[in-house]
Amino acid sequence: MDLISFPEMSRGSLRAMRQTIDGAFRDFTRAWGETLEAIFSPLQSLLTFLENLLIHSPWILVLAAISLGIWLLSRSWRIVVGAVVALVAIGYFGMWEDTMRTIAMVAVCTLIAVVVGIPIGILMAQSKRTNAVVTPVLDMMQTMPSFVYLIPVVMIFGLGKVPGVIAVVIYAIPPVIRLTNLGIRQVAPDVLEAADAFGSSDWQKLRDVQLPLALPTIMAGVNQTIMMSLAMVVVASMIGVRGLGQPVLQAINQQYFTMGVMNGLAIVAIAIIMDRTTQAYGHRLQKHSEVRK
Amino acid sequence: MNANDSHDIEIRHLYKIFGSESRNYIKSVKDGMTKAELNDLHNHVLALHDINLTIPRGRITVIMGLSGSGKSTLVRHLNGLIRPTAGEVLFDGKDVATMSPAQLREFRRMKIAMVFQKFALLPHRTVLQNAAYGPSLRGVSASEAERLARHWIDRVGLAGYEDYYPRQLSGGMQQRVGLARALANDAEILLMDEAFSALDPLIRVDMQSILLELQQELQKTIVFITHDLDEALRLGDQIAILRDGAMQQVGSREDIVLRPANSYVADFVREVNRGRILEVRSVATPVAANDDLPDFEVKARSKLDVVARRMTSEGVARALVRDRQGTVVGTIDLPAILDAMVNPADAASDAEDAA
Ligand SMILES: Nc1ncnc2c1ncn2[C@@H]1O[C@H](COP(=O)(O)OP(=O)(O)O)[C@@H](O)[C@H]1O
Ligand SMILES: [Mg+2]
Numbered sequence: 094m095d096l097i098s099f100p101e102m103s104r105g106s107l108r109a110m111r112q113t114i115d116g117a118f119r120d121f122t123r124a125w126g127e128t129l130e131a132i133f134s135p136l137q138s139l140l141t142f143l144e145n146l147l148i149h150s151p152w153i154l155v156l157a158a159i160s161l162g163i164w165l166l167s168r169s170w171r172i173v174v175g176a177v178v179a180l181v182a183i184g185y186f187g188m189w190e191d192t193m194r195t196i197a198m199v200a201v202c203t204l205i206a207v208v209v210g211i212p213i214g215i216l217m218a219q220s221k222r223t224n225a226v227v228t229p230v231l232d233m234m235q236t237m238p239s240f241v242y243l244i245p246v247v248m249i250f251g252l253g254k255v256p257g258v259i260a261v262v263i264y265a266i267p268p269v270i271r272l273t274n275l276g277i278r279q280v281a282p283d284v285l286e287a288a289d290a291f292g293s294s295d296w297q298k299l300r301d302v303q304l305p306l307a308l309p310t311i312m313a314g315v316n317q318t319i320m321m322s323l324a325m326v327v328v329a330s331m332i333g334v335r336g337l338g339q340p341v342l343q344a345i346n347q348q349y350f351t352m353g354v355m356n357g358l359a360i361v362a363i364a365i366i367m368d369r370t371t372q373a374y375g376h377r378l379q380k381h382s383e384v385r386k
Numbered sequence: 387m388n389a390n391d392s393h394d395i396e397i398r399h400l401y402k403i404f405g406s407e408s409r410n411y412i413k414s415v416k417d418g419m420t421k422a423e424l425n426d427l428h429n430h431v432l433a434l435h436d437i438n439l440t441i442p443r444g445r446i447t448v449i450m451g452l453s454g455s456g457k458s459t460l461v462r463h464l465n466g467l468i469r470p471t472a473g474e475v476l477f478d479g480k481d482v483a484t485m486s487p488a489q490l491r492e493f494r495r496m497k498i499a500m501v502f503q504k505f506a507l508l509p510h511r512t513v514l515q516n517a518a519y520g521p522s523l524r525g526v527s528a529s530e531a532e533r534l535a536r537h538w539i540d541r542v543g544l545a546g547y548e549d550y551y552p553r554q555l556s557g558g559m560q561q562r563v564g565l566a567r568a569l570a571n572d573a574e575i576l577l578m579d580e581a582f583s584a585l586d587p588l589i590r591v592d593m594q595s596i597l598l599e600l601q602q603e604l605q606k607t608i609v610f611i612t613h614d615l616d617e618a619l620r621l622g623d624q625i626a627i628l629r630d631g632a633m634q635q636v637g638s639r640e641d642i643v644l645r646p647a648n649s650y651v652a653d654f655v656r657e658v659n660r661g662r663i664l665e666v667r668s669v670a671t672p673v674a675a676n677d678d679l680p681d682f683e684v685k686a687r688s689k690l691d692v693v694a695r696r697m698t699s700e701g702v703a704r705a706l707v708r709d710r711q712g713t714v715v716g717t718i719d720l721p722a723i724l725d726a727m728v729n730p731a732d733a734a735s736d737a738e739d740a741a
Contacts, residue, residue: 284507292493306509
């Protein structure tokens with residue numbers, strides 16, 4: 094018996110199997126593609142609206158609005174000044190429009206990740222069953238090479254913004270879910286017992302105790318989600334998402350070193366701004382745990 | 387007022403077995419299986435064994451026992467945080483053990499509040515918001531909840547600290563917040579599970595004084611858990627002693643100290659400073675018709691040690707005991723006082739030494 098070559102399925106059956114699955118999926122795409130596109134079209138509108146708002150408003154207003162947002166979240170002048178300097182440089186080097194597209198994209202992806210991810214995390218924290226089902230799915234989402242799930246997404250939606258957003262959200266949502274779950278599970282049992290003893294309903298317990306106490310942890314998840322969305326912009330540009338990823342991709346193909354580095358640095362700058370802002374916000378949420386008044 | 391709504395709490399034949407198949411073993415336990423057997427043979431914990439206790443309204447009932455004796459388990463049956471394996475917990479004719487979740491929520495919001503050993507305050511809320519927690523759950527308006535919270539913060543001596551977070555306060559102050567939070571609930575029953583055990587001794591005595599002072603006016607039904615005999619004797623109108631999930635004795639502090647029901651309780655109260663616990667009325671002899679009454683008078687509720695000191699410094703050997711209404715309770719003499727202050731067990735062993 095031949096022990097060197099692995100006993101494989103015959104080539105013919107393998108091909109037949111692939112064709113059957115591909116065929117079934119193609120049929121599914123034909124039957125449901127338009128419905129799915131219709132379902133996700135509000136997403137497209139939201140993203141387009143935000144992009145246009147950022148690109149077509151006077152740049153000075155956009156800069157002011159972004160600075161105000163950063164200040165409200167972080168209450169730190171250092172971060173605001175750093176952000177303004179970085180954005181002015183980005184604009185001066187001709188990357189303003191692409192940067193705005195990327196910011197809009199990351200904002201929408203983060204919003205979706207939060208809106209979808211936090212409830213899933215809450216459900217996981219409440220039920221062992223949900224936890225057992227969702228955890229392996231999350232593991233798969235985080236380890237599966239993103240190019241693999243780009244295939245079905247593109248088959249259904251074609252190239253464009255919506256498939257880009259979906260791919261980014263799939264890649265970036267696990268931290269929000271995991272850390273929401275973790276944050277709620279970490280709430281001290283004696284505080285929960287007190288909530289019960291005073292007659293809290295489950296909803297009141299969630300609203301008054303579990304979510305507020307989990308919030309710093311949840312914010313750490315949101316921070317990671319933002320970073321991962323930014324890391325995906327280059328991959329997303331391969332399926333037609335415009336923004337800072339596209340020039341990077343172009344630079345790779347054409348070997349334009351400076352162009353690649355400049356756009357790469359712009360991505361890094363945005364990442365640092367968003368990271369510091371959300372972290373500062375997370376710290377502010379923990380103000381109550383400081384010992385000094 | 388009929389027997390059903392006396393507002394006492396009646397605990398009847400209460401059993402609690404911890405473990406996944408607790409109901410299967412209740413019969414064996416009722417037939418005499420011991421805690422150790424249940425644990426060794428079936429890996430279940432017998433936490434409460436046929437508890438019967440009446441907790442009178444408006445008084446402080448102390449449940450005392452060593453760590454692991456089942457105190458926390460017992461007190462959690464009163465507000466349904468733990469459900470019994472068998473037995474009843476009756477209040478106003480209703481059995482807490484069979485309440486639906488919605489009834490239980492209502493009961494906890496309106497009738498029964500709790501103070502915890504480790505405070506269990508909401509760390510992300512200020513003192514004011516913590517104190518307003520109970521009222522806010524009841525759906526009271528925000529301004530009314532705040533008014534209640536401020537009132538009780540003031541009453542526990544924390545005025546000025548409304549905007550602090552719990553972590554910024556000392557243990558004693560945190561437990562004052564815990565007390566204010568429970569009192570703001572305006573419930574007639576107050577459960578306190580080792581509420582002062584985590585505090586330093588001096589602070590603990592302070593808190594006991596605050597509690598007694600508030601209770602004079604509020605007359606709540608308080609169930610106070612402690613492992614500390616001094617605390618039990620200071621606070622308890624009624625004291626219940628628990629050992630390994632079984633009730634050893636229920637009675638007044640005099641009952642416990644002067645008439646321990648068994649050797650376990652006797653050992654427990656051995657080291658007590660009896661002169662500081664016992665009131666003269668408990669050792670006064672009734673006056674016979676033609677007794678000549680001493681001129682020196684003492685109050686019926688004075689403690690033995692205080693009376694002994696006064697009598698020796700005044701140089702009198704006998705005194706008349708009168709209660710607050712002025713009625714003569716009896717007479718007392720120094721030898722009787724000294725006799726009551728010495729523990730009979732110690733006296734016996736000293737006699738042996740002398741022989
Ligand atoms: N959830 C539980 N599961 C199993 N055993 C428990 C549980 N809670 C308490 N016990 C056991 O029940 C007994 C009484 O515990 P507890 O009421 O906490 O005692 P205390 O408050 O007097 O220290 C102990 O033997 C303890 O180990
Ligand atoms: Mg305990």
